[in-house]
Amino acid sequence: MLVRDVMKGPVLTVGPEVTLEDAYGLLLEKGIRHLPVVAEGRLVGIITDRDIRLATSHLNPKGPCPGCTRVEEVMTREVVTAHPLDPVEEAARVMRERKIGCLPVLEDGALVGIVTGIDLLDALLRLTGVTEPSGRLEVRLPDRVGELARLTGFLAGRGVNIHSLLSYPEEGEFVRAVVRVNTLETHPLAEALRREGFDVLWPPKKPW
Amino acid sequence: MVIYREEYRLYNFGPDHPFSPVRLEMLTSLLQALGVWRAPLSPPEASREEVLWVHSERLVRRVEAASRGELSPDLEHYGLGTGDTPVFPGMDRAARVLVGGTLEGARRILAGERRVLQLGGGLHHAQYDRASGFCVYNDLSVAIRHMTRAGLRVAYVDIDVHHGDGVQWIHYEEGEVLTLSLHESGRYLFPGTGHVYEIGRGAGLGKKLNLPLEPFTEDESYLEVFQALVPWALKAFRPDVLVVQAGADAHYLDPLADLLLTTRAYERLFRLLLEYAEAYAGGRVLFTLGGGYSLDAAVRVWALLYHVFHGLPLPERLPEGWLSTWEARLGKPLTPTLHDPEGAYPEIPRREEIAKRNRLTLQRLTELVAPHLLH
Ligand SMILES: [Zn+2]
Numbered sequence: 001m002l003v004r005d006v007m008k009g010p011v012l013t014v015g016p017e018v019t020l021e022d023a024y025g026l027l028l029e030k031g032i033r034h035l036p037v038v039a040e041g042r043l044v045g046i047i048t049d050r051d052i053r054l055a056t057s058h059l060n061p062k063g064p065c066p067g068c069t070r071v072e073e074v075m076t077r078e079v080v081t082a083h084p085l086d087p088v089e090e091a092a093r094v095m096r097e098r099k100i101g102c103l104p105v106l107e108d109g110a111l112v113g114i115v116t117g118i119d120l121l122d123a124l125l126r127l128t129g130v131t132e133p134s135g136r137l138e139v140r141l142p143d144r145v146g147e148l149a150r151l152t153g154f155l156a157g158r159g160v161n162i163h164s165l166l167s168y169p170e171e172g173e174f175v176r177a178v179v180r181v182n183t184l185e186t187h188p189l190a191e192a193l194r195r196e197g198f199d200v201l202w203p204p205k206k207p208w
Numbered sequence: 209m210v211i212y213r214e215e216y217r218l219y220n221f222g223p224d225h226p227f228s229p230v231r232l233e234m235l236t237s238l239l240q241a242l243g244v245w246r247a248p249l250s251p252p253e254a255s256r257e258e259v260l261w262v263h264s265e266r267l268v269r270r271v272e273a274a275s276r277g278e279l280s281p282d283l284e285h286y287g288l289g290t291g292d293t294p295v296f297p298g299m300d301r302a303a304r305v306l307v308g309g310t311l312e313g314a315r316r317i318l319a320g321e322r323r324v325l326q327l328g329g330g331l332h333h334a335q336y337d338r339a340s341g342f343c344v345y346n347d348l349s350v351a352i353r354h355m356t357r358a359g360l361r362v363a364y365v366d367i368d369v370h371h372g373d374g375v376q377w378i379h380y381e382e383g384e385v386l387t388l389s390l391h392e393s394g395r396y397l398f399p400g401t402g403h404v405y406e407i408g409r410g411a412g413l414g415k416k417l418n419l420p421l422e423p424f425t426e427d428e429s430y431l432e433v434f435q436a437l438v439p440w441a442l443k444a445f446r447p448d449v450l451v452v453q454a455g456a457d458a459h460y461l462d463p464l465a466d467l468l469l470t471t472r473a474y475e476r477l478f479r480l481l482l483e484y485a486e487a488y489a490g491g492r493v494l495f496t497l498g499g500g501y502s503l504d505a506a507v508r509v510w511a512l513l514y515h516v517f518h519g520l521p522l523p524e525r526l527p528e529g530w531l532s533t534w535e536a537r538l539g540k541p542l543t544p545t546l547h548d549p550e551g552a553y554p555e556i557p558r559r560e561e562i563a564k565r566n567r568l569t570l571q572r573l574t575e576l577v578a579p580h581l582l583h
Contacts, residue, residue: 133287133333133340133373133399159291161284183292184341184370184398185226187464202396203466204423208553 003091004084006123007105007113013038016045016072023071024052034102036111037075043104043111045075081106082115088123091115128180132163135186137179138202139193143169151177154196160189176201209316209324210514211309212236212248216328218302219344221294226464226501227342232328234507234534235514241530242511244520248327251312253305254350262349262378264337268300271344275300287339303344306331310347313494314354317449322491323482325517327510330453330498332372333399340374341398348496349378352451356384363447363489364388365438367477368455368498369465371402375453376416383411386445390434392458392467393420404573407580414580417441419573422562423466427473429563430458433570434477440574442488444581450489452481455498456509460553462502468556470548474509478516504542511546522546 013036014023023035027049037045055065055074068074082091082103091103095117105113141147148167155162161182170176183189190200217229239245259268270286273279274295283289296302306329313324331343339345352362352375364379366372366389379385394400408416419437421430442450456474458467485493495513500506508526515522525545535542543549556562 133401135398136396136400161290180400182290184464185292186398206466208460 001088001123001127002084003082003086003088003103003105003115004113006088006119007082007084007115008119009105009113011036011104011111011114013111014047014071015039016070016075018071019069020052020056020071020074023047024049027052034114034116035071036079036104036114037071038111042109043079043081043106045072045077046079046102046104047071047075048101051075079104083107084112088115088120092120095120128164128166132180132182134163134180135183135189136202137177137181137186137190137193137200139177139179140170140199140201141167141175141177143173143175147175148177151179151193151198154193154198155179155181155189158189158192209321210246210248210327210517211251211313211316211324212327213250213305213309215253215302215305216309218298219306219328220302221296221342225294225342227499228503231500231503231506231510234503235327235510237534238507238511238526238530239514241527242523244515244518249312249316251309253301254307254311254345254347255304258311258350258354259304259307259345261353262336262346263334267337267339271303271339272300286337287335288344292341293339293344299344303331307345307347307350310351310494310496311354313496314351317492317494318355318358318360322493323485323517324494325514326494326496327514328497330368330455330496332366332368332375332453332455332498333370334374335377341370342499343374346374346378348372348375348451348453351494352379352385355449356382360384360448361446362386362449362451363442363445364451364453365481366390366453366455366498367458368453369458369462369467370397370455370499371399371418371420372453373399373401376402376406376418379412380408380416381410381412383415385412386415386417386441386447388417388419388438388441390419390421390430390437392423392425392465395420396423397465404569404576407577414577415445417573417577419566419570421467421569422565424468424556424558425562425566426468426556426559427470427476429559429566430467430469430473431476432563433566435480437570437574438480439484439488441577441581442484447489449492449494450481450485452493452495453498454478454495454510454513456500456506457498457502459500459502459505459509460548461505462500464499464501468553470552471505471508471512472547475512475516475522475547478513482516503538505548508543508546508548 102116329347333341334343334346372389460468
């Protein structure tokens, strides 16, 4: 999944000379929180609802920004951006590390989209794929070549379709695979997997 | 009034499939051996037109073609020809026979009958445009649609261990249908849905209730949340009739799921449901069967339902002749008493934590739906 698959566009932007009041009105009206600032076709900054509230609030420890009335006086100038072909997890990582809520997406210097934390949550939902009727299997695999193939091959051999498959490294040379499959019969499937030597964590083996 | 016909057993995905017609054969023969079986009402099969009240034309066309042995390449897209819901000759008619039974139950209720027990059906996973999870056509929704068209408000209560997703989605935007499903959480179990926040849309908002329960929930915790939720919701909704999907797969012996109900909880549930029907739905209630994949457990649970439904005294032991016949046929021992033995499974160490989490889920659900349901 790439940034271009989850980003939103066209992007609403403002010019640097727009008043804070107008910019805030726009954010409220459109129900968004971020406005890239564009001058002469180039991205020159970004402004958020929080920037505007801080700049204008008497609760700001430094007091309201004296004489700040226009976007360019408050906006962040060093904008962190993404490329449409970046993987979504990379975008998520940059946003998490820099503690920012969105990334404007640039292609050849032109603003082509924006990706926000909400878009990344949507991406996560799609990646975990619980939209189709499905049962859940959780299997601990040795962290070595061919183990996942052995698991999916076994499922394929039983005519079981996989709706989604997530895997992540576990401590001690293992990988945890969480699989959503198109069957009610996950218990019999788990039993069959155990007979093949798989370490099935869910569904559990019943002691009766 | 009991509805049943031999042809229910035509709904057969093959000898190794868990949704086995042997369950009905065992059940009816047990009731006969116990001497409580009265000739049931034999329903007509549902027509194609009646099935189309809740299903798409294109799904029905695929089922009909598959019934004749014609396999269209897009079958899997419609949930057919999968490991769970394979196709078999005559599938369309077999499914319509089951739909016909539940629909006949709805007709009888409209004609003034108060209590109906349909000994079959309960195919709650079938959706508008897709067969799913052993369910080809949704008999419950066809019956519910028939009653709402006649102006009735219908409360659907689903105690099958799986989420009643098909019924929920078909009526998701209907204000005159309350759906209420208690099930093992979709986090762990098919079909993956049935979260507390699925509460309906449009006119149906706040009228679709889901109580996803923790795996290994036992009798006491189940009954606690059931008794807190169901009468509360029924009182607020004021239905004209209850439709109950009485799946038996929340039993601890069930091979497909992880709830740990015993027959004692089921007996209590059936008595409570009859009481609730009296208190909140003018005494009108239509029961269907549903899931239940341990032959031993499902047959005893539904025999209990039959006895409680008729107000019959419960037998303690099952008839020896019946036991020996079926033990020989199945090649394994059966529980010789109607109720489960005491202490039949090992103690669950997380019992208190599970009960606490179920209470919390109940609280979240009631907080979510209360603003819409109570008015
Ligand atoms: Zn079920």
